[in-house]
Amino acid sequence: MSTTHSRTAGKAMLSPAVILLFLWMIVPLAMTLYFSFLHYNLLTPGTSFAGIANYQYFLTDPAFFEALGNTLAIVGGVLIITVVGGTLLALLLDQPMFGQGIVRLLFIAPFFVMPTVTALVWKNMFMNPTNGLFAWLANTLGATPIDFLGHHPLASIIMIVSWQWLPFATLILLTAMQSLDSEQIEAAEMDGASAVSRFFHIIVPHLARAGTVVILIQTIFLLSIFAEILVTTNGGPGYASTNIPYLVYMQSLLQFDVGGGSAGGIVAVVLANIVAIFLMRMVGKNLDL
């Protein structure tokens, strides 16, 4: 089908996107790498070669380990909640009911709310220990209100982010579930398979591909969670809710330490790549191109 002529045209049409994306990736990344080997602070003039001092400093800082653990906790925690919760909710929404279209709209809505709004609304109107709705609920039930963001900052952020991403997982898994041939289920039912074994032997394998996509897309976004932390806890108290992106942001734009921040940026890139290699394998297998 393709001629030499169309192949040349194809290349010409493809190259702007490839070149721009390549430049967008490689130029700043090379600069970050370069800065990461310099003593370079925006508050003090001049730069000097630092060797691996920035990396040493960043990687031995206790804050780094805390941030690394928090990053993994956020990604892992939100993934577990959204994938398990999403599967159960998709199972529920797949049942015959009245007004399914409207319920779907209610379920998907949080996904469209901008992260800064999500964070502020939860922080002030729900989790505030005196005026929040949770505090009112606790008081009404005769319990002591919990200072969510003060005492359980990481868990609170996981909760907020899960609320935001649960709809996405539910919607994707529901769509996948609706493509399941109901005759297969009925046949299994006739053969006397229980609801539980029908779920694990027919529905779960059918959802594997959609689940892969959900995990891939969410991981990309969850590794870089930023606004939710900035607006709710500023990474605190201490470093209790700081993740790697937030740590790098603090180091570079709040402390003006370009060298140290750059080293942190490179560490973030390496970590993301480890996750990416693993994920791309999964996707390569599950997406036919």
Added chain:
Amino acid sequence: MARQVTLNRRLINTGVAWAFGILIFFPIFWTILTSFKTEAEAISLSPSLFDFDWTLENYQEVNSRSNYPRYFMNSVIIAVGSTLLGLIIAVPAAWSMAFVPSKKTRGILLWMLSTKMLPPVGVLIPIYLIFRDWGMLDSRTGLVIVLTMVNLPIIVWMLFTYFREIPGEILEAARMDGAGLKSEILYVLTPMALPGIASTLLLNVILAWNEAFWTLVLTTTKAAPLTQFIASYSSPEGLFYAKLSAASTMAIAPVLILGWFSQKQLVRGLTFGAVK
């Protein structure tokens, strides 16, 4: 397809599903409701559901006091601008990969997706310094460029999956009839590709509208979109619940409505056609 179920079972399903739906939607509902309360009622320790004096004063105040329209316009310009610029770059690329695929196509697509794996903090400092030196900090142009590049891989992927479903036989038939490349693109492909392009546009406007990292880091006042405006409420202004709610409602309403309209395409678009 639908299996026979008893009315009872259907009613139970309906009840449980609606209960969960309302629970999940509740924070948004509560925000909208609070935006119509007075500040005193909003912060009251015994909140009321509907029996309060409805007022529009929060909307008026947010609009007049903090120049809300400017933030709104910044959001529109940045979201629409970066989406259009992205489409201009991505349409030809996705087109050529879908219709003139080579051995490298698969590799290029995966590579593009992998650039999304690059955490923004990995390139934050150089972009920040380049922008500072070129006077592009807090400028809409700068943000449009950054958001275009951030969303470009997604735009290419979405378009690619839509284009690939256009059957090649139609192209060949057009060619047999003597259509040149130009008229082939203009009269045969474009009409078939428009729905895909429209959904891509819609979804990317939503993504760009809500993008928070780059807008928070690269803008302060002049070019600040709604994400930044809302973030400025974090403290101590955030304690004005009613005003915060009014501002939030105005910030999320356009995208919520767009999103509801495009929820079907959302599944296809964001999963690159892998889930149908």
